[in-house]
Amino acid sequence: FAPIRSRHALVAHHQQHQSTLTTLQAGGFEWEDPTSEYADPGIENPYKNPSLKSSSENSDDSSSGDLKIDAARLLSPRLKGCNIYLIGLMGSGKSAIGDTLARRMATYNFLDMDSILERAAGMSIPSIFETEGEEAFRHAEATVLDSVHAHIRCVISTGGGVVLRNQNWSKLQTGIVVYLKCSPEVIIQRIEGTDRPLLQTSNPLETLKNIYEERREKYEQADVTVEIGKEMDVSKACEEVVKAVHEFIDENPPAYKTAKMKAQADGLDWVN
Numbered sequence: 001f002a003p004i005r006s007r008h009a010l011v012a013h014h015q016q017h018q019s020t021l022t023t024l025q026a027g028g029f030e031w032e033d034p035t036s037e038y039a040d041p042g043i044e045n046p047y048k049n050p051s052l053k054s055s056s057e058n059s060d061d062s063s064s065g066d067l068k069i070d071a072a073r074l075l076s077p078r079l080k081g082c083n084i085y086l087i088g089l090m091g092s093g094k095s096a097i098g099d100t101l102a103r104r105m106a107t108y109n110f111l112d113m114d115s116i117l118e119r120a121a122g123m124s125i126p127s128i129f130e131t132e133g134e135e136a137f138r139h140a141e142a143t144v145l146d147s148v149h150a151h152i153r154c155v156i157s158t159g160g161g162v163v164l165r166n167q168n169w170s171k172l173q174t175g176i177v178v179y180l181k182c183s184p185e186v187i188i189q190r191i192e193g194t195d196r197p198l199l200q201t202s203n204p205l206e207t208l209k210n211i212y213e214e215r216r217e218k219y220e221q222a223d224v225t226v227e228i229g230k231e232m233d234v235s236k237a238c239e240e241v242v243k244a245v246h247e248f249i250d251e252n253p254p255a256y257k258t259a260k261m262k263a264q265a266d267g268l269d270w271v272n
């Protein structure tokens with residue numbers, strides 16, 4: 001599939017697109033959906049829902065022929081379709097790392113919520129902020145999350161502010177939430193001069209530091225935190241995410257499996 005990558009492309013004729021944004025906010029929008037063949041609104045997170053069954057937890061569908069097997073590729077069968085949500089400050093690398101991660105996992109699709117929103121609204125994010133305001137944007141963002149969370153086998157790059165609304169957490173928690181923790185000082189060097197609307201101030205670093213302080217607790221609600229250091233390029237950061245998610249799964253086996261192992265250890269019969 002072709003990942004959706006256009007970011008913040010400026011679109012003129014704001015008036016013309018206002019009705020599209022209203023439709024989007026009402027939930028009635030269409031988007032280029034590369035995952036439709038996997039769509040399964042009934043998916044639940046086996047790592048968090050104790051009622052879910054697990055098939056062979058260590059099954060590996062990646063052993064065929066000349067496929068290069070790496071730790072990222074081995075994540076897919078362990079996740080059983082469960083989505084990975086990347087959260088973190090703007091510029092922390094959610095899009096870049098998410099795209100790389102999905103490619104390496106091979107059986108996962110990459111979805112970028114900001115890009116989906118821009119396409120569905122027919123407006124760039126700066127235009128939405130400028131003409132409709134932040135509240136309208138947050139509303140649209142929540143609607144996009146409602147839509148994408150119904151899909152499985154996705155690495156999803158969220159917008160930095162998705163953590164702000166409590167209602168969004170009920171969707172994020174259907175997947176494994178990975179916080180890319182990166183300092184404002186490192187980030188600002190990468191994104192200074194770009195069109196992120198919240199950073200159009202006289203002192204973007206100070207603004208980003210304030211946003212970080214305001215959101216810190218929310219980001220820390222993630223299942224997994226990965227520190228993205230100054231010297232860590234996208235490839236290395238992706239490796240660290242893979243390692244951290246494997247560790248999360250090791251420590252949080254599906255509850256069904258734990259119950260089954262315990263029952264067997266206790267000499268009880270287990271009825272599937």
Ligand SMILES: Nc1ncnc2c1ncn2[C@@H]1O[C@H](COP(=O)(O)OP(=O)(O)O)[C@@H](O)[C@H]1O
Nearest residue numbers: 089090091092093094095096190232233234237
């Ligand atoms: N670990 C990294 N090392 C170097 N550059 C990075 C890294 N992560 C992201 N970038 C670059 O920083 C910019 C912002 O990254 P992006 O993935 O768009 O962040 P986000 O999606 O979190 O807003 C992009 O130009 C991206 O290529």
Ligand SMILES: O=C(O)C1=C[C@@H](OP(=O)(O)O)[C@@H](O)[C@H](O)C1
Nearest residue numbers: 089090091158159160161196197
């Ligand atoms: O942090 C935020 O509130 C925002 C982050 C942006 O996404 P990225 O985190 O992908 O830059 C985008 O959703 C919007 O500009 C608001």
